[in-house]
Amino acid sequence: MNVHLKFLCTALLGFSITACATQSNQLPEIQQRDVSGMAPPAVKAPVYVKPVRVKPVEREAVEAIPAPKPIGPKAGTKEHFKHIAGENRVYFGYNRYDLNVQSRDVLRLQAKWLKEYSSSILVVGGNADERGTREYNLALGARRADAVKAFLVAQGVAPGRITTVSYGKERPIDGGSTEAAWALNRNAHSAVLIRGSS
Amino acid sequence: MRIFQSILYKLIIILIGACLLGMTAHAQLEIDITKGNSKPTPIAIPDFLSSHPQTDQIARDIARVVAEDLERSGLFKALDPTSFLETQTDINYQPRFADWRLIKARALVSGRIVRESSTRLKVEFRLWDIYGGTQLDGIRFATTPDNWRRVAHKVSDAIYKRLTGESGYFDSRIVYISESGPKTNRRKRLAIMDQDGSNPQFLLVGADLVLTPRFSPSAQQITYLSWETGRSQVYLLDIESGRRELLGNFPDITIAPRFSPDGKHLIFSMVSKGNSDIYVMNLRSRSTQRLTTNSAIDVSPSLSPDGKKIVFNSDRGGSPQLYIMNADGSNVKRISFGDGRYTAPNWSPRGDLIAFTKSDKGQFHIGVLNAQTGRAERILTSSYLDEGPTWSPNGRVILFSRASKGASSRSEIWSVDLTGNNLRKILTPGDASDPAWSPVLP
Numbered sequence: 164m165n166v167h168l169k170f171l172c173t174a175l176l177g178f179s180i181t182a183c184a185t186q187s188n189q190l191p192e193i194q195q196r197d198v199s200g201m202a203p204p205a206v207k208a209p210v211y212v213k214p215v216r217v218k219p220v221e222r223e224a225v226e227a228i229p230a231p232k233p234i235g236p237k238a239g240t241k242e243h244f245k246h247i248a249g250e251n252r253v254y255f256g257y258n259r260y261d262l263n264v265q266s267r268d269v270l271r272l273q274a275k276w277l278k279e280y281s282s283s284i285l286v287v288g289g290n291a292d293e294r295g296t297r298e299y300n301l302a303l304g305a306r307r308a309d310a311v312k313a314f315l316v317a318q319g320v321a322p323g324r325i326t327t328v329s330y331g332k333e334r335p336i337d338g339g340s341t342e343a344a345w346a347l348n349r350n351a352h353s354a355v356l357i358r359g360s361s
Numbered sequence: 362m363r364i365f366q367s368i369l370y371k372l373i374i375i376l377i378g379a380c381l382l383g384m385t386a387h388a389q390l391e392i393d394i395t396k397g398n399s400k401p402t403p404i405a406i407p408d409f410l411s412s413h414p415q416t417d418q419i420a421r422d423i424a425r426v427v428a429e430d431l432e433r434s435g436l437f438k439a440l441d442p443t444s445f446l447e448t449q450t451d452i453n454y455q456p457r458f459a460d461w462r463l464i465k466a467r468a469l470v471s472g473r474i475v476r477e478s479s480t481r482l483k484v485e486f487r488l489w490d491i492y493g494g495t496q497l498d499g500i501r502f503a504t505t506p507d508n509w510r511r512v513a514h515k516v517s518d519a520i521y522k523r524l525t526g527e528s529g530y531f532d533s534r535i536v537y538i539s540e541s542g543p544k545t546n547r548r549k550r551l552a553i554m555d556q557d558g559s560n561p562q563f564l565l566v567g568a569d570l571v572l573t574p575r576f577s578p579s580a581q582q583i584t585y586l587s588w589e590t591g592r593s594q595v596y597l598l599d600i601e602s603g604r605r606e607l608l609g610n611f612p613d614i615t616i617a618p619r620f621s622p623d624g625k626h627l628i629f630s631m632v633s634k635g636n637s638d639i640y641v642m643n644l645r646s647r648s649t650q651r652l653t654t655n656s657a658i659d660v661s662p663s664l665s666p667d668g669k670k671i672v673f674n675s676d677r678g679g680s681p682q683l684y685i686m687n688a689d690g691s692n693v694k695r696i697s698f699g700d701g702r703y704t705a706p707n708w709s710p711r712g713d714l715i716a717f718t719k720s721d722k723g724q725f726h727i728g729v730l731n732a733q734t735g736r737a738e739r740i741l742t743s744s745y746l747d748e749g750p751t752w753s754p755n756g757r758v759i760l761f762s763r764a765s766k767g768a769s770s771r772s773e774i775w776s777v778d779l780t781g782n783n784l785r786k787i788l789t790p791g792d793a794s795d796p797a798w799s800p801v802l803p
Contacts, residue, residue: 258680260635286591293764296704296718296748297572297795298617299674299681301593302630302637302658305614309635328592329614329632333570338544338768340745 239280244355248272252336252350253311257292259349260306262314270311273353274318280357285320287311288352289329290336292345297331304329311351390467390490390497392436392525401438402524404431405466405491407445409484410452410473416482419506420474423484423513427470429557430517430531433776434758435783436524440466452487461491468497470520480505484512488520498523510559511802518801530753531556534799535760536574536583539563540772540792549794551585553600556798558788564598565605573617573749576799578710579624583797584608586616595629597644609642609649621664622710628652628662628671639673639690652690663708663715664688665732672696672706672715672732683717683735696735705749708732709756714779716750716759727761729779741781751797760787762794 236242245251251273253266262270277285289308291300308327316322337344392402406428411420428439446460452471461469472486485501500519502512511532518529539552539561551571554561565571567589574585581600586593595608595618609615614632621628625644630637639652639662653659657677664671668688675684683697683706697703701721708715714729719740725747730738746764753759757778763786764772772792777784787796 293746294720295702296661296720298630298661299658299704301572301614301616302632302660305616305632305637306635306658309632313635326592327614327632327635328588329616330570330588331572333547333549333572335545338770340766340768340770 239283239357241355241357244273244276244280244283244353247276248353251353251355254346255307255349255351257345257349258295258303260303260310262310267314270314271318274315274320277315277320277324277355278318281324282358283324284356284358285315285325286354286356287325287327288334288354289327290334290348290350290352291332292348293332293335293340294345295332300331301329304331307349307351311353389493389495390524399436401432401436402467403440403465404437404468404470404520405440405442405445405461405464406431406470407442407449409486410450410471412473413476415479415506416474416476419482419509420472423472423474423509423516424470426510426513426557427517427520430514431520433557433785434521435778436521440464452485455494456489456491458489458491458494461489466491468520468524470516472516477503482506482509484509484516486516486519488523510555514556527757528755528801530755530758530798530801532802533754534802535774535787535796536564536576536585536799537774537789537793537797538571538574538795539789540794544768544770551587551598552793554789561790564600573795573797575619575751575797577620577624578622578800579620581799581802582620582624584618584620584627586618595627597627609647617661619663622666622668626664628664630660630662639671641688652686653693661705663706665708666710666712670708670732672708674704674706683715683730685732685735696732697730697738698735699738707750707752709752709779710754711756714756716752718748718750718761727759727777729759739781741777741779742775742784747775749795753798754801758783760796760798762796764794 235246248269249272250269253269287308289304291303308329312325312327315325335348337347406424408424409420411417431437432439444464446463447457449456449471452473456469469489469491470486475483477483483501483503487496488498490497498519502515504512514532517531521529533556534553535556536553539550540547542548548569549571551564551574552561553564568587570588572586574583576583583598585596587596593614593616595615597606597608611631616630618627618629627642627644629640631640636656637658637660638654639659640649641652642649655677657675659673659675661674662671670685671688672683672685674681681702681704682695683703684693684695686693701719703717703719705718706715713732715732716729719726719728724743726740727742727747727750728738728740744763745766748762750759750761758776759779760774760776762772763775764770772794774787774789774793774796776787
């Protein structure tokens, strides 16, 4: 800013000195000029300077991040089982009890966990959607629970550690009567029981 | 001559009239209950007579319950008491039949209560055929005052039997599952009520997932499924004594228990390696015999009344269908051939029909088919979810569960007669399902 002001003042001073010097001499003759054909000079907007302020930047050191806390449930717990396997349920098609690729992936992780935490036992509960009669759905739920058990046993989990139950259509996780709700309710749920705790 | 002629004509007319009257008098009142949608028979049931203030209310209540029983059967229409022309003050005289004919009553029930002491009363009634002008029945029951409802049902049963030729079913009970709580966390408790929905009460405390109770056809004993140990197991319960027993304690999942008609055996499904098969247990020796070995689902067995055949549900053909086999498991043959899925069969106590649940194109139905041929299928009901038919002791009425759609769905018990008429909801204190009819009380 100061630099600009100084320049302006110097320029104005220089101009006034020159003007004074000219005044002291003979006035020049006024030349007659025909201005009829000329356009009037354009009016220009006054020019002024808009100062641009530079904001100061302060600077200081960034604190160090403390070491991250471990996330996820305690190893060997029911929560840990679900955390490791990603899901504690696998889902089935309408009136079906075969395991799809996704279900097999989930069950492989369940089996891995079960083998690692060998004091745990598993209760697999088979469930069905509401579009079937009570007893048939109990039989279907039993089929689904057993499909899970058979897969886990094939993965190396001792069969004696796995109990199957069937709830038929009695334990829906979604109470709705939509395709989406029915798809959720056709499942087998793996519940881990840790020996020594309930 | 002219006068003689007119007298002759009059005589002829009177003679013809007398003949016609005589004919109607001989055509005794009989109601055919095999025809669907027949017009209900008008019956007059005035308040029973009471000679003591203690029995005044009971006298009115008995007449009301008898009227409600008979109307609920769909076969009778109880006439409005304000239309009655004769007020009987003594039931030991013939009613004025002309007065009852005028209001189009076909039958009249006149009854009274005789109070013998503060703890004992006698209830007697006479059933009159109004057009025949004869007494059809007259019975006296003795009981305690608080047991008046059962007496009313016994009166209803006697009237039903005398007028239809079939045994009644009003003095009977329904064991069922009382439901409460949200659909995703449903509490299902074992309960019992009278056949008309009165006197509902819980039978078990502390068991919150109980399903498929069934009566012994020969006793006041039930079998049911409960998860109280964490898995489904079959129990026996004697209603009179309250004695309860876990049956078999099999290591595997057991489901779908049902008594044999003689009450001596229990037939059920047991799951082994995911596969459910049908077994029969001798309740005296407790020996168990396996009846099916198919790798498909075999469930919901029900014995014929003669105990010789079993109808059951199997998906061995690719979809759930009904099959019949001999009681020893031999000679299996499929009997359902219609569209859709057939489940939950139940053999009629009369032996001629099998009731079932059918699901087809998003709807559930209760239906019946001929037990011998598997043909003559009749669909009786339709809704989002009808299931689990159970027969009245006389095989004329079917009770079933009906549930509506959605997260706030209601579960109800409905009745329909085997012609598909007289569809009614049974009033229960809350949501209810899985009804099973008792035999008529002794």
